[in-house]
Amino acid sequence: xxxxxxxxxxxxxxEGAIVSLNCTYxxxxxxxFMWYRQYSRKGPELLMYTYSSGNKEDGRFTAQVDKSSKYxxxxxxxxxxSDSATYLCAMSAKIGGANSKLTFGKGITLxxxx
Amino acid sequence: xxxxxQTPKFQVLKTGQSMTLxxxxxxxxxxxxxxxxxxxxxxxxxxxxVGAGITDxxxxxxxxxxxxxxxxxxxxxxxSAAPSQTSVYFCASTxxxxxxxxxFGPGTRLTVL
Numbered sequence: 001x002x003x004x005x006x007x008x009x010x011x012x013x014x015e016g017a018i019v020s021l022n023c024t025y026x027x028x029x030x031x032x033f034m035w036y037r038q039y040s041r042k043g044p045e046l047l048m049y050t051y052s053s054g055n056k057e058d059g060r061f062t063a064q065v066d067k068s069s070k071y072x073x074x075x076x077x078x079x080x081x082s083d084s085a086t087y088l089c090a091m092s093a094k095i096g097g098a099n100s101k102l103t104f105g106k107g108i109t110l111x112x113x114x
Numbered sequence: 115x116x117x118x119x120q121t122p123k124f125q126v127l128k129t130g131q132s133m134t135l136x137x138x139x140x141x142x143x144x145x146x147x148x149x150x151x152x153x154x155x156x157x158x159x160x161x162x163x164v165g166a167g168i169t170d171x172x173x174x175x176x177x178x179x180x181x182x183x184x185x186x187x188x189x190x191x192x193x194s195a196a197p198s199q200t201s202v203y204f205c206a207s208t209x210x211x212x213x214x215x216x217x218f219g220p221g222t223r224l225t226v227l
Contacts, residue, residue, distance in 0.1 A: 006156075032213045043118070043204050043218030044157070088156065096211040098145075098164050101172070104156040 003027050006089055006105030014113050019076040023089035023105045026070065030091040032100070033065050035074045038086040038107065047087070048074070051095070079112045086110070116140050120205050120219035127195040127226045135190040135222050137205030145208045146188040147172070147216070148180065150201040157204070163188055195226045 006023045013019055021035075031052055036044035048063040050056045050072075056063045062075040072091070076083055089105040121136045139146065147162040149172075159172030163182040177199060179191040188207075192199060202223050206216040 004156075008154075034213070041221070043206075043220055044216075045218065046215045049213070090157075092213050094211075095213050098162075098170070098211065100211040100213040101159060101162075102157075102212050104158075106154055106156040 004089065004091060004103050004105045007108050008106065009108035010111060011108060012111045012113060013079055015079060015081060017079050017112070019079050019083070019110060019112075021074040021076075021087050021089075021108055021110070023072050023091075024070055025072075025091060025103075027091075027093065027103070028067075028070065029093035030070075030103075031067075032092045032095050033063070033072050034090045034092075034102070035061075035063060036088045036090060036104075038088060040085070044088060076110075079110075081112045081114050084111050118205055118207055118217050118219035120203075120222050122222060123220065124223045125225070127192075127224065129196060129226060131195050133192050133195065135192075135203055135205075135224075137188045137190065137219060138186050139188075139205075139207040139217070140186065141207060141209075141217065142185060143207035143209050143217075144185070145211060145214075146182065147206045147208075147212070148178070148188070148190045149204045149206065150174065151204060151221075152201050160190065160203075192224075197226045200224060200226045 034049040038044040088107040090102040094100040148160040161180040205219040
């Protein structure tokens with residue numbers, strides 16, 4: 001079993017839909033969780049991060065962590081065509097320093113249809 | 115600020131050839147990393163550096179060398195290219211560790227025939 005599993009996708013939704021992107025993990029030591037967004041033919045960029053359990057909201061985006069279930073989610077409300085990208089979850093057992101290396105999910109490609 | 119720059123954008127090599135992928139950043143970041151991205155595999159760390167003169171191996175270091183003589187530059191050398199090294203390579207930099215915001219370059223698409 002891989003340490004981080006991400007729904008394989010691809011995912012296609014109509015504009016305005018609520019999107020739920022999910023990752024599960026097996027390493028209970030993970031405590032720092034991040035979502036990166038990657039547009040086609042570009043490098044990833046950090047979208048959101050969360051420490052430990054709970055929710056974090058930023059505009060139309062909400063990151064949710066459930067450490068008891070080893071499950072993280074990214075919700076996108078009122079999805080827009082500009083949200084069409086690949087979304088990668090990433091997580092780490094340490095915060096800061098050389099030991100904070102990230103384990104990435106495979107990424108899921110989202111397409112929002114106008 | 116140019117951020118993180120990578121050259122070349124595309125490269126085709128023959129098996130056994132060597133080459134260097136260039137990476138530079140102008141943000142005075144201490145941490146720099148090289149990742150490879152393959153379909154269905156996500157991002158995997160090849161090598162990283164926590165400052166000039168200090169490098170270490172990541173998850174998939176075999177077949178690659180790095181050096182860090184300056185804060186700005188972190189080249190990745192392929193010693194003897196193999197088809198298994200066909201991938202998209204990303205360089206990233208960050209200030210204080212991998213859980214800080216990593217800034218990625220635009221990537222180098224490498225094909226080894």
